[in-house]
Amino acid sequence: MAGSLTVLALPPAAAAPGPPAPARPGEGRLSRQLGLQQVPKTDRITRKSAGAAQTNPMASLLPDPSQSNLYGWKQRITAQSKTRTARVEHRRLAAAKVVTPLVVDELEPDELRGSNDTAATAQRITRFGSARGKRAAARILGTLAAAPAPVARAANKEDDGSIRLAKNVTLPAGGQVRTTGTIGDGPHGSKGDKTGDFDFYALRGLRAGAVLSVDLTTSGSDDPEDAFDTLLLVWDARGELVGFNDDEGEDSLDSYLTFPVPVAGDYFVSVVGLPSLPEDPFDSGSGEGVGTEGRYTATFGLDAGDIDYYAVTLRAGDVLSSSAAGAATRIAFYDPARQEVFGSTQDASSIYPATSPLAGGGNAVADHVAATSGRYYVATTGRGGNYDVTLEVYRPGTEAKKATQTIFLDFNGARVNTAMYGGPGVRQLSPLSAFLGRWGLPASQQSALIDRIVATVTENLKRDFAGTGVKVKILNSRDHADPFGKRNVSRLIVGGTVAESGVETIGIAQSIDPGNFDTEETALILLDLVSEPAGVPYSLNTYLKPTSNRTKFLGTALGNIASHEAGHYLGNWHVDQFNTVLNLMDQGGNFPLLYGVGRDKVGGTADDPDVDFGPDVLNPGEGFTGIEDTRVRTGWALFQLIQPARP
Numbered sequence: 001m002a003g004s005l006t007v008l009a010l011p012p013a014a015a016a017p018g019p020p021a022p023a024r025p026g027e028g029r030l031s032r033q034l035g036l037q038q039v040p041k042t043d044r045i046t047r048k049s050a051g052a053a054q055t056n057p058m059a060s061l062l063p064d065p066s067q068s069n070l071y072g073w074k075q076r077i078t079a080q081s082k083t084r085t086a087r088v089e090h091r092r093l094a095a096a097k098v099v100t101p102l103v104v105d106e107l108e109p110d111e112l113r114g115s116n117d118t119a120a121t122a123q124r125i126t127r128f129g130s131a132r133g134k135r136a137a138a139r140i141l142g143t144l145a146a147a148p149a150p151v152a153r154a155a156n157k158e159d160d161g162s163i164r165l166a167k168n169v170t171l172p173a174g175g176q177v178r179t180t181g182t183i184g185d186g187p188h189g190s191k192g193d194k195t196g197d198f199d200f201y202a203l204r205g206l207r208a209g210a211v212l213s214v215d216l217t218t219s220g221s222d223d224p225e226d227a228f229d230t231l232l233l234v235w236d237a238r239g240e241l242v243g244f245n246d247d248e249g250e251d252s253l254d255s256y257l258t259f260p261v262p263v264a265g266d267y268f269v270s271v272v273g274l275p276s277l278p279e280d281p282f283d284s285g286s287g288e289g290v291g292t293e294g295r296y297t298a299t300f301g302l303d304a305g306d307i308d309y310y311a312v313t314l315r316a317g318d319v320l321s322s323s324a325a326g327a328a329t330r331i332a333f334y335d336p337a338r339q340e341v342f343g344s345t346q347d348a349s350s351i352y353p354a355t356s357p358l359a360g361g362g363n364a365v366a367d368h369v370a371a372t373s374g375r376y377y378v379a380t381t382g383r384g385g386n387y388d389v390t391l392e393v394y395r396p397g398t399e400a401k402k403a404t405q406t407i408f409l410d411f412n413g414a415r416v417n418t419a420m421y422g423g424p425g426v427r428q429l430s431p432l433s434a435f436l437g438r439w440g441l442p443a444s445q446q447s448a449l450i451d452r453i454v455a456t457v458t459e460n461l462k463r464d465f466a467g468t469g470v471k472v473k474i475l476n477s478r479d480h481a482d483p484f485g486k487r488n489v490s491r492l493i494v495g496g497t498v499a500e501s502g503v504e505t506i507g508i509a510q511s512i513d514p515g516n517f518d519t520e521e522t523a524l525i526l527l528d529l530v531s532e533p534a535g536v537p538y539s540l541n542t543y544l545k546p547t548s549n550r551t552k553f554l555g556t557a558l559g560n561i562a563s564h565e566a567g568h569y570l571g572n573w574h575v576d577q578f579n580t581v582l583n584l585m586d587q588g589g590n591f592p593l594l595y596g597v598g599r600d601k602v603g604g605t606a607d608d609p610d611v612d613f614g615p616d617v618l619n620p621g622e623g624f625t626g627i628e629d630t631r632v633r634t635g636w637a638l639f640q641l642i643q644p645a646r647p
Contacts, residue, residue: 030277031066033578034244035587035621038275041071041229041253052504053422058622059351059568061507061561062588063529063538070621075251080350085323085360092357101390102127102135106142106308113145113306118209119338119377122309130318130393138312138391144327145306146384150176150299156199158186161284163239163268166200171302173210178300183228183273184293188285196276196287201269201300208264213301216255216271218294228294229274232257237266239281244620246274258305258330258381271296307381314370314393317636319515321392322378323347325362327385332626333366336374342366342618343625353511353518353569359390367514369396369571371632396636397517398471401488405519405638407566408484408491409457409476411450416493416501416522420510423503429496429524438531439540445551450478452555453494453562460563460584461638464612464631471640488519490569492562497528506530506538506588507561509568516570516637523565525558538591543603553604557595560584560611564594567613570637572630575616582609583616585630 031038045054056077057068104125108115116123128138156167156179171177181199184190189197203212218228232255234243245257261267270278276291278284314320324331332343349360358367363382370376380389398405413431418424433446441449458474475483484491498504506529510521534541540557544550563584577586577593586594598607613631618624 029279030241031275033241035065035576035578035589035619036231036246036274037068037070037621038066039069042069043072043075045069045072045076051424052498052502053424055421055503055505055508056351058348058574059509059512060505060588061564062505063536065587065589065621071247074346074623077348077350078346081347081360081365084350084352084354087354088357088360099135099137101137101139104138104140104310106140108142108308110143111145116308116310117306119309119311119334119379122311122377124311125391126313128312128391128393130315130395136393140310140389140391141386142308142380142389143386144308144380144382144384147301147304147306148175150178150301153177153179155179156181156201159284160200161186161188161198162200162278163202163235163281165284166202166268168202168204169300171203171300174303176299176301176304178297180295180297181271182293182295183230183271184290186284188287190290190293193285194290195285196278196290197273197293198278198284198287199271200281201298202266203269203300204266206261206264206267206302208261210261211303211305211307212259212261212267213305214255214257214269215299215301216296218254218296227253227292228296229253229292230255230296231272231274231277233270233272234259235268235270235281237268242267269300271298305381306384307379310378311375312378312391314373314376316370316373317396317399317639318370319358319394319396319636320368320370320376321358321394322366323349323359323362323390324364324380324387325389326387327382328380328387328389329363329382330380331364331366331389332379333368334377334379336372336376338377340626342368342628344623346623348623351512353513353521356511356513356515356517357392357394358514359392362388362390369514369633369636371629394515396515396639397519398488398637399639401519402640403488403519404471404473404640405516406473406475406483406486406489407457407461408480408482408489409454409474409562410482410484410491410493411495412477413495414493416524418501418503418524420522421501421503421508421524423501427496427501429493429500431495432527434495435527435531439544439550439554441550441554447478448551449555450476452552453559456556456559457492457562457566460559460612461566461634465635465638468635469640470635470638472638484522490519490521490523490566492523492525492566494525494527494558494562496524496526498526499528501526507565509565512568512571512573513637514571514633518569521569523562523569525561525565530558530561538588540595540603543592543595543597543601545602548602548604550604553595553608556608557603560594560596567630567634571633572613573624573628574619574622575628575630576619579617581614581616582611583630584611584613585616585628587619587622
């Protein structure tokens with residue numbers, strides 16, 4: 001079961017540079033907003049060019065993420081996560097560091113619901129936590145009550161391709177309704193004008209806080225290249241997109257959506273066949289062309305599925321980790337304000353470093369770094385039956401080690417084993433100096449460029465955290481001897497090309513490490529793509545004009561890319577790059593935001609914004625939901641000041 005993205009209107013951290021570049025043919029505004037994969041979904045990860053491997057898109061800064069086979073990557077990541085979990089357990093046993101978990105039995109009787117279905121009624125786990133006298137691991141055993149049998153309703157009738165033409169679905173509270181439909185039979189499908197067929201359903205008068213669920217099933221080929229590939233979209237009465245789901249799981253093209261109703265009112269669910277999407281939900285003929293077509297069965301529910309909440313007390317900086325197994329297929333964390341901060345329906349724990357103790361395995365894995373001390377909530381849901389949820393809490397790595405993290409910026413070119421990124425092995429990367437001419441910089445400007453890169457990384461990782469207990473050393477290859485290989489030294493290699501490294505990306509981190517448990521990692525910032533001739537959105541040359549302060553812009557943009565990759569190995573996942581929030585962890589594909597290009601669309605001018613870490617919506621295409629505060633994660637990853645334990 002997969003959850004939906006709720007599109008939240010966060011205030012911008014700085015002035016955004018305006019709308020993204022126009023979409024390519026076949027990739028409309030909505031496709032870009034959702035970050036949908038534009039290449040065929042296959043089980044295979046293939047190479048686009050000879051001699052270079054595709055990289056994990058969750059840990060990479062790609063020129064265009066929509067051209068990566070994320071569907072196939074999720075299957076690979078899930079398989080690798082199972083292997084990684086077994087290794088973590090073996091390492092714990094060998095080191096005799098197995099902590100006996102606190103066993104928690106759900107108090108709500110089996111097959112019943114209503115006693116722990118909200119944060120307000122959450123079952124408290126008082127003995128769990130990182131404070132002295134608390135247990136740092138818990139195992140929750142519970143049961144999700146089965147949803148009631150759905151009531152059959154008549155199939156939809158065309159034309160129902162817009163909000164105005166939507167078929168009304170009456171849902172009793174706690175009940176389900178089932179209907180059938182066909183994408184392709186309407187006046188705009190393959191038998192009509194071929195703009196694309198959509199089926200809309202109206203759910204009227206929903207109350208705030210209710211949970212709408214839509215389960216879409218299809219029949220046909222198991223081959224993703226020859227299957228009916230569905231997408232579910234949720235719209236409010238104004239036609240604003242508020243939720244969606246693409247694939248139910250890493251190996252299914254069917255869709256399953258759960259949508260917590262934010263505000264009372266009317267909502268509309270549309271069923272589409274990818275890649276055709278409605279650009280205007282009020283116009284049934286607004287699609288870009290026929291997508292995949294076929295028959296489907298849709299089951300609508302209103303508060304039909306059981307959801308169990310548990311409350312735990314965390315200290316600021318606690319790294320909370322969870323894995324859900326059995327009937328539990330989704331796990332979500334909520335902060336003291338009851339805002340979702342991390343929701344997951346997948347196990348991507350293989351992206352953690354080998355030394356990370358965080359949980360893995362099961363159907364869903366989630367992690368969160370607590371911004372403040374207080375009561376947090378853990379919620380799990382599924383399709384009915386017994387579940388087993390693991391909770392673990394840790395203090396961040398540098399605090400636990402009483403160590404200062406050093407980050408070394410290497411501009412001299414380096415030998416690096418790119419096998420860790422899927423590359424061919426040990427490779428020599430060319431230095432920063434080899435790329436100056438491609439940006440129109442003379443060799444005499446290299447030192448000024450390095451000054452600006454170092455200043456940008458220092459601001460993003462050190463100055464912005466002044467007075468918070470963060471302690472980090474920022475060193476560079478021009479001014480310091482290479483310290484890599486010593487304890488607690490991670491590096492950022494700024495140089496090299498795709499061909500030299502054997503990996504197809506702009507940047508890539510060795511891991512995503514919530515809590516910074518591995519303090520000796522490497523990230524690459526390759527320079528061939530970002531120094532291509534002007535015209536492509538990922539090249540820095542595209543934003544250089546006669547009015548640009550060339551060195552300032554190039555140094556700031558490269559410093560932001562380096563900070564992005566450091567942000568990964570300091571614990572951050574990607575956030576949404578197509579909303580109005582500027583964030584250093586924005587996924588690739590909308591580079592003016594990450595580079596800090598102002599509204600004049602020219603880099604190195606007075607209106608360029610400062611891009612920082614901060615709260616933003618987790619990237620919708622990568623399978624997580626909630627608001628990730630990348631500043632909190634980064635700050636606690638570098639935290640050294642030891643505070644006394646609080647109850």
